[in-house]
Structures are given as structure tokens and as C-alpha cells.
Amino acid sequence: MKLYEFTGAPNPRRARIFIAEKALSIETKQVDLRSGAQFYAAYRAINPRCVVPTLVLDDGTAIGEVAAIWRYLEETTPEPSLFGKTAKDRALVTMWAHRWEIDGLLAVAEAVRNILPGLKSRALVGPHDYEQIPALADRGLARTHDFFADLEETLKQQFFAGGDTYSAADITALVAVDFAVERLKLEIPGEYQALRDWRARVASRPSASA
Amino acid sequence: MKLYEFTGAPNPRRARIFIAEKALSIETKQVDLRSGAQFYAAYRAINPRCVVPTLVLDDGTAIGEVAAIWRYLEETTPEPSLFGKTAKDRALVTMWAHRWEIDGLLAVAEAVRNILPGLKSRALVGPHDYEQIPALADRGLARTHDFFADLEETLKQQFFAGGDTYSAADITALVAVDFAVERLKLEIPGEYQALRDWRARVASRPSASA
Numbered sequence: 001m002k003l004y005e006f007t008g009a010p011n012p013r014r015a016r017i018f019i020a021e022k023a024l025s026i027e028t029k030q031v032d033l034r035s036g037a038q039f040y041a042a043y044r045a046i047n048p049r050c051v052v053p054t055l056v057l058d059d060g061t062a063i064g065e066v067a068a069i070w071r072y073l074e075e076t077t078p079e080p081s082l083f084g085k086t087a088k089d090r091a092l093v094t095m096w097a098h099r100w101e102i103d104g105l106l107a108v109a110e111a112v113r114n115i116l117p118g119l120k121s122r123a124l125v126g127p128h129d130y131e132q133i134p135a136l137a138d139r140g141l142a143r144t145h146d147f148f149a150d151l152e153e154t155l156k157q158q159f160f161a162g163g164d165t166y167s168a169a170d171i172t173a174l175v176a177v178d179f180a181v182e183r184l185k186l187e188i189p190g191e192y193q194a195l196r197d198w199r200a201r202v203a204s205r206p207s208a209s210a
Numbered sequence: 211m212k213l214y215e216f217t218g219a220p221n222p223r224r225a226r227i228f229i230a231e232k233a234l235s236i237e238t239k240q241v242d243l244r245s246g247a248q249f250y251a252a253y254r255a256i257n258p259r260c261v262v263p264t265l266v267l268d269d270g271t272a273i274g275e276v277a278a279i280w281r282y283l284e285e286t287t288p289e290p291s292l293f294g295k296t297a298k299d300r301a302l303v304t305m306w307a308h309r310w311e312i313d314g315l316l317a318v319a320e321a322v323r324n325i326l327p328g329l330k331s332r333a334l335v336g337p338h339d340y341e342q343i344p345a346l347a348d349r350g351l352a353r354t355h356d357f358f359a360d361l362e363e364t365l366k367q368q369f370f371a372g373g374d375t376y377s378a379a380d381i382t383a384l385v386a387v388d389f390a391v392e393r394l395k396l397e398i399p400g401e402y403q404a405l406r407d408w409r410a411r412v413a414s415r416p417s418a419s420a
Contacts, residue, residue, distance in 0.1 A: 048363075049309060061298055067277070068305035075297035091273045091282035098275040099259060103336060126313060128356045133345045146338045153258075 003028045003069075004046060005053040010105060010179045012053040013210070014066045017171045020207035022077050026055075039127075050127045067097070070168055082168045089163070096154075096162040096169035104147045104176035111140025112183045144180050148188060148195060151177070155194035166202070174202050213238045213279075214256060215263040220315060220389045222263040223420070224276045227381045230417035232287050236265075249337075260337045277307070280378055292378045299373070306364075306372040306379035314357045314386035321350025322393045354390050358398060358405060361387070365404035376412070384412050 003019070003026050005012030019026055031037045031052050038050045047054045047064045055063045055072065063069050074083050083090040113123045114137040121129040123136065151173060154161065162169025177199060180186045188195055202208065213229070213236050215222035229236055241247045241262050248260045257264040257274045265273045265282065273279050284293050293300045323333045324347040331339040333346065361383060364371065372379025387409060390396045398405055412418065 049313070057298065061302070063298075063301045063305055065305045065308040067308050068301045071304050072297055072301035075300065087282055087285035088267065088271055088273075090285065091278045092271070094281050095273055095275045095278035098277050103259070124353075127360070128353075130349055130352070133343065133349070135343045135345065139340055139343070142340070143334075143338075150337070 001026050001058060002056045003053055004031050004043070004056065005029070006031050006033045009033060009052060010109070010175045011051070011066055013175050014171050015053045015055070015069050016210040017175070017207045018070055018073060018082060018168065020210035021080065021082055021171075021205075022073060024073070024077060044127075048127065051125050066172075067101075074168075082166075082171075084163070084165075084167065093162040093167040093169050096167075097172050100147075100151070100161060100169060100173040100176060103143070103150060104173060105179070107140060107143035107147050108176050108180045108184065109140075110136055111144055112179070114140055115184070141184070144184065144186065147176065148180075148192060151198075152192040152195040155198045159198075160202075161198070166205075170198075170202050174199065174208065178203075211236050211268060212266045213263055214241050214253065214266065215239070216241050216243045219243060219262060220319070220385045221261070221276050223385050224381050225263045225265070225279050226420035227385070227417045228280055228283060228292060228378065230420040231290065231292055231381075231415075232283060234283070234287060254337075258337065261335050276382075277311075284378075292376075292381075294373070294375075294377065303372040303377045303379050306377075307382050310357075310361070310371060310379060310383040310386060313353070313360060314383060315389070317350060317353035317357050318386050318390045318394065319350075320346055321354055322389070324350055325394070351394070354394065354396065357386065358390075358402060361408075362402040362405040365408045369408075370412075371408070376415070380408075380412050384409065384418065388413075 003015060005015060005028055007030065031043055037043060038052060044050060046056060046062045049064060051064065053066065053069065055069045063072055083093045113119050114132045119132070121131055123130045123132045151161065158164060160166050160170050161173035188199070213225060215225060215238055217240065241253055243262070247253060248262060254260060256266060256272045259274060261274065263276065263279060265279045273282055293303045323329050324342045329342070331341050333340045333342045361371065368374055370376050370380050371383035398409070
């Protein structure tokens with residue numbers, strides 16, 4: 001297997017943390033997004049959507065999208081489980097991971113991609129160019145603040161972002177929070193104690209540095 | 211089990227078609243989005259994200275997000291399979307379903323929600339209000355056209371939206387295409403023969419009327 005990824009981008013980090021939690025050793029290959037390598041014919045043949053990461057199996061099958069890579073690795077390496085042990089657990093982790101992807105990661109990405117001058121015509125990932133929209137920079141920031149608030153409320157009710165135990169949902173939530181803090185220079189509001197405690201707890205896992 | 215849903219909305223339709231393909235009989239309850247019933251305390255207690263559908267199990271567990279509802283139903287009622295028989299198949303269907311959700315359904319929703327006067331401060335689903343942005347109406351339409359083009363290219367290579375057999379990926383792609391045609395009054399370009407043939411093939415399944 002080989003993971004095509006890019007160290008600085010949030011979605012590949014979701015795959016890397018998952019792989020580290022599974023204690024798997026998978027060869028990686030950098031796709032340099034700064035030079036547009038995701039649009040080169042060689043990579044387009046692997047992933048026509050021109051996004052990272054992609055997991056390429058030994059038979060050449062190319063699996064794109066983090067949700068799909070996770071599903072494959074969870075089934076082929078069930079322990080330690082990152083989705084839970086029962087159909088119900090797996091559904092709930094999938095629910096939370098999906099929520100933090102749409103309301104968290106995509107929110108932060110909306111701000112980042114409509115603010116950074118270097119992403120001028122790249123307001124969305126994927127094979128097509130879309131121009132930045134100034135109003136979306138503001139909306140992305142508003143959504144990011146709402147994400148922090150929603151995550152805080154959730155973490156008052158449950159110890160982790162996907163339930164009572166660490167799961168794939170924590171990976172998406174952590175990557176989204178870190179993306180906001182690092183790229184948007186945002187601070188988690190001081191009164192969000194549940195979110196701050198959770199972040200310290202999850203970030204202290206060795207996988208977080210993956 | 212009970213499915214909380216709303217007949218006119220695209221995401222509940224993804225759940226209904228899946229349930230019809232599985233030949234399951236699940237009680238449904240309408241959450242009237244037109245009157246804002248998704249924000250009432252009774253529904254908020256079931257789904258704090260205030261979106262439909264939600265599948266509530268007999269023990270009271272509430273599963274939100276279509277990807278999670280699908281995963282639960284696929285595991286508890288494996289036949290007929292809508293994700294495939296192997297870990298690899300399931301990963302590929304998950305990949306395509308995710309792509310058509312992000313690049314298809316969210317693209318059409320961006321156009322619809324930034325155009326329809328009745329959705330003025332509801333440019334995104336979820337618990338928070340965001341105002342419409344005129345430039346997003348245009349971008350949503352551009353993304354929808356790109357979605358049609360990408361789906362056409364994909365369907366030139368494979369018979370279905372998720373591979374060689376009918377799968378959950380077709381459900382998301384069909385719901386997104388129908389949403390565009392019905393709500394945005396768009397036509398599928400005449401030269402997109404693979405897309406037109408696929409739509410006729412998938413829409414002719416009894417489940418499509420669910």
C-alpha cells in the first residue's frame with residue numbers, strides 16, 4: 001500500500017493520525033500541492049478529483065476520500081477500533097465524524113480558502129477553479145466560531161467528539177480545530193473549558209503528531 | 211425503528227431510497243421543514259444539528275447523517291448489498307458516494323439555498339442562520355454544471371456512479387441530479403449521453419419513487 005498525501009494539508013493528516021492509531025506502517029508519497037502536483041496527469045490518473053490523500057492498494061486500486069480510506073483500514077485492521085465494536089457504535093461515530101467534517105473542517109476551509117492570497121482561484125478543492133468571494137471569508141469565520149460553540153456544547157455531554165471513547169470523530173474534530181488555530185490564528189475562547197480540556201487530551205496522544 | 215424525515219427534501223430521499231432497495235419497512239414521521247419543526251425542542255432533543263433525516267432505534271438511539279444511517283442499515287440488513295461484498299468494494303462505494311455528496315449534492319444545495327427567496331437566512335442547513343450571498347447563487351450553478359460534467363466523464367468509464375453495479379453512490383448522485391433538475395429547472399445537456407442513459411436506468415428502479 002502507498003498513501004499519496006501532502007504534509008501541510010488537513011485531510012491527509014486525518015489519514016495519517018488514523019494510520020498511527022492503528023500502528024500501521026504505510027509508505028507515503030508527497031504530492032506537492034504548492035506546485036500543483038495534484039493536477040499533473042500522473043496524479044490525475046490515480047485520483048481524478050485531484051485531491052489528497054489517496055490510498056493505493058498493492059493491486060493498484062486507488063481509494064480516495066478520507067471516509068473511504070478509514071473504512072478500508074478499519075475493516076482490514078479492526079484493532080484498535082476507531083469506530084467502535086457494534087453496528088450502533090459505528091453508526092454514531094460515522095454521524096459525529098460526518099458532522100465535524102461538514103460543520104467543522106469545511107467551515108474552517110471556507111475561511112482559509114477565501115482569505116489566503118495564494119489560493120486566489122482555488123476557493124474549493126477539486127478539479128475545478130472557483131474564485132474567492134470576500135463575503136465567504138466572513139462566513140467561514142462565523143461558521144468556525146459556531147463550530148467551536150457546537151463542539152463545546154457536545155463535549156459538555158460526552159467525553160469525546162464521537163461519544164464516550166476516542167474515535168475517528170476526534171480525529172476530524174482535532175484536525176479542524178488545529179487547522180483554525182494554525183491557519184486562521186484563532187484562539188479557542190477561554191470559557192470553552194470542555195473544548196480546551198478535550199483538545200489537550202486528544203493532542204497528547206502520540207498519533208496527533210502524525 | 212422510526213425515520214424522522216421530510217418528503218420534499220433531498221437528504222431524507224437518500225435514506226428512503228436506500229430503505230426501499232433493502233425492502234425494509236420503517237415507520238416514518240414528518241418533520242415539517244416549512245414550519246421550522248426541525249428547530250422545535252422536541253426534534254432538537256433527537257437531533258441537535260436540526261437536520262433530517264434521523265433514524266431512531268427502538269432503544270432510543272438517534273442516528274443522524276445519511277452516511278451513518280446507511281452504514282447502520284447495511285450492517286444490520288446486509289442483503290441486498292448497497293456497498294458491495296468486500297472491504298475494497300465498500301471503500302470504493304464510500305469514495306464515490308462521498309464525492310457525489312460534496313461535489314454534487316452540496317453544489318446543488320448551494321445554488322438552491324442562495325437563490326430561493328424563502329430560504330433568505332437559511333443559506334446552509336444546520337442549527338445556525340447564515341444569510342444568502344448573491345455570488346454563491348452563481349457559484350452554486352457553476353458547480354452544478356461541473357458536477358454534471360464530472361458525472362458524465364465518470365459514467366463513460368463505469369456503468370454506475372459507484373462502479374460496475376448499482377450502489378449507494380447512485381442514490382446520492384440521482385438525488386443530486388433530480389434536485390438540480392426539479393428545483394433549479396436545469397436540463398442535463400443533450401451531449402451528456404452517458405449521464406442521460408444512467409439517469410433513465412437508475413430512475414426506472416422502483417426505489418426511485420420513494
